[in-house]
Amino acid sequence: MALDQSFVGRTYPPTPPYEVGREKIREFAEAVGDTNPVYVDPEAAKAFGHSDVIAPPTFVFSITFKAAGQVVRDPQLGLDYSRVVHGDQKFAYARPVRAGDRLTVTSTIEAIKSLAGNDIVDVRGEVHDESGEHVVTAWTKLVARAAEEA
Amino acid sequence: MTAKVAYESVEVGTELPAQSFPVTRATLVQYAGASGDFNPIHWNEKFAREVGLPDVIAHGMFTMAEAIRVVTDWLGDPGAVVEYGVRFTKPVIVPNDDDGALIEVSAKVAALLDDKQVRVDLTAMSEGKKVLGMSRAVVRLG
Numbered sequence: 567m568a569l570d571q572s573f574v575g576r577t578y579p580p581t582p583p584y585e586v587g588r589e590k591i592r593e594f595a596e597a598v599g600d601t602n603p604v605y606v607d608p609e610a611a612k613a614f615g616h617s618d619v620i621a622p623p624t625f626v627f628s629i630t631f632k633a634a635g636q637v638v639r640d641p642q643l644g645l646d647y648s649r650v651v652h653g654d655q656k657f658a659y660a661r662p663v664r665a666g667d668r669l670t671v672t673s674t675i676e677a678i679k680s681l682a683g684n685d686i687v688d689v690r691g692e693v694h695d696e697s698g699e700h701v702v703t704a705w706t707k708l709v710a711r712a713a714e715e716a
Numbered sequence: 717m718t719a720k721v722a723y724e725s726v727e728v729g730t731e732l733p734a735q736s737f738p739v740t741r742a743t744l745v746q747y748a749g750a751s752g753d754f755n756p757i758h759w760n761e762k763f764a765r766e767v768g769l770p771d772v773i774a775h776g777m778f779t780m781a782e783a784i785r786v787v788t789d790w791l792g793d794p795g796a797v798v799e800y801g802v803r804f805t806k807p808v809i810v811p812n813d814d815d816g817a818l819i820e821v822s823a824k825v826a827a828l829l830d831d832k833q834v835r836v837d838l839t840a841m842s843e844g845k846k847v848l849g850m851s852r853a854v855v856r857l858g
Contacts, residue, residue: 597750598781614793624781656801
């Protein structure tokens with residue numbers, strides 16, 4: 567069933583702040599096997615001009631995807647979450663995410679398409695810090711596969 | 717935010733040092749915990765097959781995280797990444813054995829941009845298949 571086009575442009579309320587912790591960044595860097603010292607050593611991060619350890623580029627997805635859950639699980643939109651796969655992902659950074667950040671995400675539905683029975687939803691997540699400064703924008707393409715292929 | 721690579725030192729076609737990243741079931745369990753993505757297709761073979769997959773597959777975001785390491789290791793400072801995007805074209809299939817799968821990543825400078833920025837195009841392969849498409853990063857050089 568095609569999704570309701572009137573949801574295009576809909577913006578959801580900002581999420582409660584997510585506080586980025588040094589140890590969470592370390593855990594993520596270890597999980598992807600990345601030994602770059604800027605993720606774990608504040609002095610190494612400072613040598614590159616960062617005020618604290620920074621997070622790997624894709625770290626912020628955990629936060630934006632959780633926020634996109636508002637869209638995915640919106641009963642009025644009616645996306646079948648059990649059939650959703652990740653199509654595309656893009657980030658544009660104003661600055662890297664760093665330890666101590668308190669980040670909020672505002673999700674907007676940018677586009678809804680139907681292609682060969684698949685429902686395709688593009689969600690943009692704008693990530694801001696505590697002072698309201700823009701940190702990163704994440705674009706996530708979600709594809710709900712056609713029921714007969716599931 | 718200063719990359720250790722000078723803008724003047726690169727040209728279109730400059731290749732970044734390629735790298736291969738191994739991924740086993742244990743890697744996926746660790747990534748699930750760190751990322752909070754506990755979708756069973758990434759650790760439960762029975763579930764993966766029930767939804768039509770050939771076996772357990774890696775998180776797309778894990779592959780995306782590995783691929784950019786070729787760029788961030790080259791830059792030194794990951795904070796010099798301005799944009800990064802990928803398309804998830806094929807899954808990385810991770811068998812239940814000691815070796816798991818291998819993600820092979822290569823990258824080259826594709827365009828010189830303003831403000832000391834360059835576009836880097838990445839190629840990520842596993843089992844001879846392209847697992848990421850349209851994989852591009854814009855980075856600011858020193």
